[in-house]
Amino acid sequence: MPIVIPGKRPAKRFEKSKILGGKFARAHKATNAELNVVPMVDMMTMLVIFLLQQFSSTGEVLYMQKDIKLPDARHGQIIEIAPVVAISAEQVVVTGVKVADVRELDSEGGYLNIPALEERLRDEKKRWDFIHQNDPEKKWEGAVNIQADKGVPFRIVKRVLFSCGVAGYFSVNFAALDAGTAVAATAPGGPGEG
Template identity: 25%
Template sequence: MNAGARRARKIVRELRREAREGELNVVSLIDIFAILVFYLLVNALVVEILPSPKALQLPESIAKEDPKQTVLILITPEDIIVDTKRVMSTADAAASTTTVLPDLKYKLNEETLMQVDGAGAGQLTRGDVNIMADKSIPFHVLKKVMATCSDTRFAKISLAVIEKEGAEAL
């Protein structure tokens, strides 16, 4: 063999070796991304977040308790909404002379009654209810909504608020 052919073969071998060194093993990257996606899917289902309409401005509080997934009553300056369905206008609620709002009571009575844990056979409740009200809503309207909730046998009434800045120190 002549020296030129050997040199050519040596150059070809070096080029092949350099090409192999640049390879990237994507199997391990796929495994890492699969684990990451699985982790994000599992943890995304744990968080419970109440819907926050942009038109609603919640009051601030130092309360630390997280909201539960329950019946949700939204009180906007225009409407009272139960679980995304409009029940009545806020103006009608303010103008009402009764402490219990009939339209709201009718809608809340659609929720099923359940047995109270550890209580007698006759004690039934509808569970918990969360109220999200704009901070501009007059208290007498909020009081009527809460009275209607207790009249329809909700065991616990919670008001949604925004955590105040600096509340961590308390």
């Protein structure tokens, strides 16, 4: 059976008919339609380039809040996956959850710890333990990334550091912008690190 162009066809007895046969004969027009794929290829190329530029090979993207201006650093390391404590001029946030207001922390005197921050960091440790309960080779490192605004007073940062230590996070990294490329990096700041 030969390959035929799809469409309406008259029955065999009407093919020679003057009424219907002529009508179907006139309906055969060229069905070749040209599709210009050049714009589509250009658009796909732009999308691929955009996605490659946005790709992070470390797997961790540090969400930078708009109200936090990070300090610049000349030497740093690549950011590792760890809970992020963000200290802005107005609030302290742990992995997207607000735990304290900076004004209240500044007005309180005496105690160094921040109970809500300690509780949230302990919850993060419990979550880490639950995720890695079947992986005995993975050891708890107690790492935390601190993302502090340039203008935050040191007494607030000191209270956050103390609360991190009480919660069991002893490996502290400070997020900073790489002075050469303006990319977020971490500067070691834990005990015994240089």
